[in-house]
């Protein structure tokens with residue numbers, strides 16, 4: 001297994017709350033440590049990645065966090081403006097068009113236009129080059145938004161191809177889709193939790209990625225697993241002591257769920273499953289993300 | 305610690321007894337559906353007939369309540385479901401599962417003239433609007449609420465809401481839909497077409513406006529055309545539809561409507577809840593309570609003592625497990641303290657994290673005891 005280092009775009013996806021931003025931050029850190037110029041993109045959410053890494057929020061400008069690591073939190077308004085300026089070329093023209101009340105109202109109802117410009121901006125960074133023609137970024141990590149179904153954001157190019165008649169928007173959507181589905185470029189990492197429903201959702205997501213976005217999942221990260229700690233005999237010994245018995249049984253149940261989740265994901269998605277143990281701390285920050293990065297070393301691949 | 309009898313513990317019981325509508329809001333996955341169903345169930349147990357309108361409930365909960373996605377209609381929780389759980393409600397409980405697409409279709413079917421209806425249904429922008437447009441899910445949930453509220457006469461309706469990334473999407477939803485139907489803007493755009501009379505319906509010309517030309521460089525002319533055709537069709541919806549969107553908006557600010565904000569306990573995620581709270585408050589919809597769900601309880605000193613009396617290696621294993629639980633409880637206490645600082649006078653209502661998912665009527669009833677202050681989380 002070659003690991004993520006062979007690809008340039010790492011899409012981290014999953015339902016809200018499973019640990020997507022944590023995994024994105026950890027993968028970005030691992031990529032930067034491997035000596036790659038790395039950009040981690042959050043999209044229209046409460047910014048988390050920079051904070052997880054112990055840095056102040058970055059906002060909508062690409063900002064340097066530390067050696068080899070940059071971050072950006074993309075916002076629809078700015079992305080739309082950049083996109084429009086690229087197309088219309090003149091600021092004055094942009095103002096005339098985009099600050100027109102009726103036009104703004106119109107734009108809101110072009111389905112997914114907002115998502116399109118956001119995803120468009122991420123993909124623009126993937127294609128961005130330096131003066132010498134080399135890619136500006138060795139790794140772009142996308143912490144994909146999870147509103148509703150995680151798939152909807154990545155499906156935007158296809159939805160537009162289906163919705164919008166031929167024209168510039170259509171062309172843009174096709175270019176984006178082609179990038180996303182390029183297996184030499186894009187890796188998709190699915191984040192899941194060791195619980196029945198999140199696992200079901202991950203299985204559905206994997207199928208939707210394959211079927212609707214035509215992206216092959218690269219790996220699953222099973223986050224917050226519990227180790228098998230107690231033997232059945234020990235649990236029986238504890239049974240008469242309710243406080244201890246409940247605690248031990250709950251830990252044990254978590255361990256069994258972790259094992260079951262792993263088995264279901266391995267057979268259901270058919271890609272390697274990388275476990276990140278559940279970490280216990282009052283606050284979740286840099287130290288925890290470093291630990292997560294350590295657990296994901298095999299997923300990333302060769303270390304610098 | 306929020307014990308029974310402390311301020312805040314009765315606030316949800318009072319809302320269930322007095323309000324006509326309770327809307328549960330919050331980020332996805334925090335337990336909104338669970339809390340909504342528990343609240344409605346509690347009202348029924350106490351003698352107030354109620355309906356819970358759920359969105360995307362966990363399958364097992366849906367099964368337990370006898371809900372089916374088909375129909376988009378309410379069903380009464382049958383007697384055996386109650387008696388199996390050892391409960392005797394004093395009033396009926398009804399539940400339904402909202403089908404977004406169907407609710408949109410019903411709305412259009414009701415308000416669009418027959419010849420326009422099919423054009424709307426067939427338009428690609430309608431399909432996107434009814435399923436994908438940000439805010440349209442939120443809108444349709446509120447729209448359904450309004451319909452249920454005005455035509456069915458349930459004493460209490462509890463509304464679950466879709467997982468929303470931004471509090472503003474939720475509040476802005478009726479505005480977006482009203483905007484969409486806004487006469488001024490539509491008239492401005494559609495004037496050339498309306499002037500063209502019937503022909504215009506088919507061969508809608510965007511006119512030679514400068515801004516339109518610029519816009520079409522971005523989107524392509526055909527996209528604008530199709531969108532304009534859609535808006536033209538939508539503009540044929542009668543004034544009742546607009547009236548309704550306004551009514552939906554008003555219902556949210558009605559004094560008989562209460563908002564309940566649901567959140568998790570961990571400190572790292574409180575910013576979302578705090579943001580939601582401030583936006584609701586700024587818009588005259590201050591939540592009556594913030595439900596902090598899945599709070600971890602700390603092991604007691606006696607638990608640790610008993611663990612130390614165990615033989616090795618069991619002792620180390622149990623101690624480690626207890627320490628982990630203590631850490632989670634400390635983490636939640638931090639989060640709760642932070643939340644309370646930020647939401648000022650809004651009472652916090654804590655629900656513990658149960659070992660099992662909340663998937664049946666009995667578990668909902670147990671959850672409800674914490675919601676109405678009959679039981680409390682010990683930290």
Ligand SMILES: Nc1ncnc2c1ncn2[C@@H]1O[C@H](COP(=O)(O)OP(=O)(O)O)[C@@H](O)[C@H]1O
Nearest residue numbers: 016017018019020021022224277278279284572
């Ligand atoms: N391996 C882990 N162990 C313990 N807690 C975790 C772990 N991964 C994530 N978390 C916790 O879960 C919270 C949500 O993670 P986050 O990455 O923000 O989720 P998402 O981006 O999927 O919504 C974090 O704030 C952190 O407290």
Ligand SMILES: Nc1ncnc2c1ncn2[C@@H]1O[C@H](COP(=O)(O)OP(=O)(O)O)[C@@H](O)[C@H]1O
Nearest residue numbers: 332333334335336337338598656657658661662
């Ligand atoms: N206090 C709790 N303890 C244990 N499990 C819970 C608790 N609250 C909710 N759950 C479970 O968590 C899952 C998600 O809850 P749900 O109410 O569907 O969340 P939401 O509607 O916010 O997405 C469900 O399986 C539910 O049974």
Ligand SMILES: [Mg+2]
Nearest residue numbers: 020021045048
């Ligand atoms: Mg996130």
Ligand SMILES: [Mg+2]
Nearest residue numbers: 336337359360
């Ligand atoms: Mg729900």
